[in-house]
Amino acid sequence: MPRILAALAAGALFGTGLVLSGMANPAKVVAFLDVAGDWDPSLAFVMAGAIPVAAIGFRLGARRAAPARGAIDARLLGGAVLFGLGWGLAGFCPGPALAALGFAGWKAALFVAAMLAGMGLFHLTAGHRSVPGTGQAAAPTR
Amino acid sequence: MTSFTPLASAAGGVLIGASAAVLWLTLGRIAGISGILGGLTGAPGGDRAWRLAFLTGLVGAPLAWAAALGPPEVRIAAGPLTLVLAGLLVGFGTRLGSGCTSGHGVCGLARLSPRSVAATVVFMATAAATVFVARHVIGG
Numbered sequence: 001m002p003r004i005l006a007a008l009a010a011g012a013l014f015g016t017g018l019v020l021s022g023m024a025n026p027a028k029v030v031a032f033l034d035v036a037g038d039w040d041p042s043l044a045f046v047m048a049g050a051i052p053v054a055a056i057g058f059r060l061g062a063r064r065a066a067p068a069r070g071a072i073d074a075r076l077l078g079g080a081v082l083f084g085l086g087w088g089l090a091g092f093c094p095g096p097a098l099a100a101l102g103f104a105g106w107k108a109a110l111f112v113a114a115m116l117a118g119m120g121l122f123h124l125t126a127g128h129r130s131v132p133g134t135g136q137a138a139a140p141t142r
Numbered sequence: 143m144t145s146f147t148p149l150a151s152a153a154g155g156v157l158i159g160a161s162a163a164v165l166w167l168t169l170g171r172i173a174g175i176s177g178i179l180g181g182l183t184g185a186p187g188g189d190r191a192w193r194l195a196f197l198t199g200l201v202g203a204p205l206a207w208a209a210a211l212g213p214p215e216v217r218i219a220a221g222p223l224t225l226v227l228a229g230l231l232v233g234f235g236t237r238l239g240s241g242c243t244s245g246h247g248v249c250g251l252a253r254l255s256p257r258s259v260a261a262t263v264v265f266m267a268t269a270a271a272t273v274f275v276a277r278h279v280i281g282g
Contacts, residue, residue, distance in 0.1 A: 079239020
């Protein structure tokens with residue numbers, strides 16, 4: 001039970017952080033990515049706020065098993081390219097899309113439905129293959 | 143056009159970082175949204191419960207925010223077709239690349255993982271290039 005409550009609290013912290021930071025607003029995300037236009041650098045401050053705090057947490061719990069340190073391979077980089085394309089097109093990445101689900105209307109719901117379909121498509125096609133370079137089963141937790 | 147909000151964005155970032163720290167210290171899990179969501183299917187029962195709890199908080203807290211303070215500002219310029227294409231790319235790409243903005247961009251960078259640094263550079267550069275093409279080349 002404490003595990004469930006901790007996960008619930010972590011999710012609530014994450015969702016509140018996304019809304020407060022502006023990440024849940026695709027217009028703001030696209031403005032951050034639009035370095036050649038009306039650039040809004042606000043979202044760099046999200047990473048600047050998040051990374052040191054997360055790093056302290058990872059330091060304190062360093063004994064735990066971290067995700068496997070595999071190779072930087074085509075699968076990792078190819079996935080990042082596809083993700084970047086989608087992120088740039090809509091201004092939504094997975095966390096903010098879920099956080100916006102409750103207040104952003106049908107557009108957020110449509111994006112989330114398509115994202116779930118994309119994940120399902122991955123599991124049906126590439127998901128059964130092992131991760132090159134790690135010898136692990138596919139789809140590690142992250 | 144959006145306004146520059148360094149303080150709110152940094153404060154939101156601190157909450158996101160705190161979430162990642164809590165999840166790591168209590169459950170030993172990485173707060174990567176695509177992994178938590180994607181791992182729901184095919185996960186054994188005990189592994190599914192914490193994922194559902196996290197996602198409940200992630201969706202529920204902004205709902206509570208909207209109810210208490212009014213809906214946060216949100217503008218989605220993309221039309222339905224773009225949203226579907228983008229959603230498919232984000233869903234497939236984050237599973238293929240084992241992470242997204244949270245798993246690679248926050249947790250991975252905080253852990254100084256070379257894989258996550260590489261992934262973050264690639265997806266941020268690709269996203270910026272996509273916006274450049276959409277806004278200044280096609281949309282010009």
